[in-house]
Amino acid sequence: MNDEAVALAKTLAWAGGMVLQSDPEDRQLIALAYWEAKTLVASIPKDNGDAxxxxxxxxxxxxxxxAADDIACVGWILIAIQERVNERNLPDWRKLRKVVDQTVKLLPHHDPTVH
Incomplete structure (x- = not known):
């Protein structure tokens, strides 16, 4: 793994730990932030394929x-990592994607079309 992949793996381990240690209320906040982030990034164009x-x-x-000590930061981190991994040009990106996917599955499902 290169330095970037190692840093992403460490950040992903931290985010996964935060999800695992969270109570149901905090997991809901992380999930809401995750879906908000997912919606926002879909509206941001890639720069010549670069996320x-x-x-x-x-x-x-x-x-x-x-900075506000808000657990929602984890949802935003997960999307950032997911976007980077989905570029598919990191060593072991498949392993990282599997961990991201498993972490996201721990979050309560939130349908962004229902308000």
Whole structure:
């Protein structure tokens, strides 16, 4: 793994730990942030196939939530990692994607079309 993949794996391990340690109320907040982030990144165009604009936006939002000690930061981090992994150009990206998918499955399902 290169340095970026290692850093992503560590961040993903942290995010997964936060999800696992969260009570149902906090998991719901993470899930809502995840779906909000997913909706937002879908509206941000890729830069010649590069998801960097989407990833940067998610990390900025996550930093804002983290500064306020808000667990929603985890949902934004998960989308940022998911966007990067989905570029499919990291060593072991398949393994990272599997961990992201398993972490997301721990979140309560939220249908973004229902308000």
């Amino acid at each position: 960097r604009p989407r990833i940067v936006t998610c990390f900025e939002r996550s930093d804002t939530y983290r």
